[in-house]
Amino acid sequence: MSGSLLGLLRSNADFRRLFCASALSLTGDWFTFVALSGFVYHHTGSAGLTALLFAVNSLPGVLLIPIVGPLTDRFDRRRLRIACDTAAIVPVVGLLLAFHLGSVPLALGGLATLSVFAAVASPIPETVLPNMVSSKDLPLAQAALGSVYSSGLLVGAGLGGVVTAAWGSSATLIIDGASFAVSAVLIARIRRPFSTAAAVHRMRVWADSLELWRFVRVTPVVAAFLWLTVGLRLSYGMVGLLPVYALDRFDVGDAGVGALYMAQGVGAVLGPFLGRRLTEGSARRRLFVAGGALAIFGFGYLALAQVSHLGLGMAAALIGHLGVGACAILAVNGLQLASPDYIRGRVMVLVFGLSSGLQGVSALAVAPLAATLGMTGATHVLGVLAVAYAMFWAICVARMLMKRKMIEPDSLQSSAPEPAP
16 A cells, blocks of 8 residues: 555656645644644633634634635636645734734634635645546545645644644744745646636636535435535534643643644544555445444544543544544545536535534534533533444435445546536
């Protein structure tokens, strides 16, 4: 597996640049998030507000779905990504000021602004990936790109905790700003087209949104993977409690926050490759392995709620995020295979927006849950939700397969001509 990935990275310069750009910007993001987690908790002492960071980071994405989707399909995807990477440096400077002043509201405002740029930029690599590699290499490339999100967590969160503890939060923010600048340069050097459909340069927000919903309605596998994403993100809010486990139950400080995020990242890096291996050669297995991975996420966090030592907590987080990594990336890969280029941007924006929005809703729910039931009780509620949802989803998919004999394609959908307005 690793040899094949290394071969793909060596032989395909454009994929290599996309891969590295995503890795750099995401690593920098997690540097910032670790610093913010410690900053908010130390200034407020509130577990709920610490978990609220996930909501502030996520909710703007869902509000922008009707605009970002058509924007991604109608305009130059390369220029959009470069513009977002460059503009994101501004709120990073704002976060530096917030840390200097000790202002939690200003820090939350900077995080929210970063999330707006991320709402536009984040779906673009997933959208253009089928144009960077062959259909044969797409599952491996998607597993690799998906692991970038997780390895950004692994390296960014792990090293971010160490850097924050050693040199302070300002160093983490400077690294984040530099990562955006380098990412923009790498994206600009990609030579392959970011879209195979004709550029329209005209926004039709209502018509484009209706076209998307019609496509989802008549493509059962797309609907199935979108519903799976709903379950994953509704239960994801408990991840926001990881810093509280480190700082409160395990009492290990900022370095412990980084250690838990690092364990989370290891699981999430390995999850996409494990999921690809388990489903290789079988489209039907892709559906059920993805659903089972959601249940593993829930079981991992139910285990985390029972342990009292950092080492065991890291093991539980690793297991849980094996499930997250496999579930999320198998769903994205299934959506890529089922979506032609002219509408793939809207599909990817929808799945990213659902992920961000529902993750934000879940994070908002964690705050009162943690205040009422404590962090252990909140983890129990969302862990059980993940397991129960996975079981119900698998039953629904099995019935759909029996009735419609639906199976998702194992090769990329051709770019059909865009319907006339």
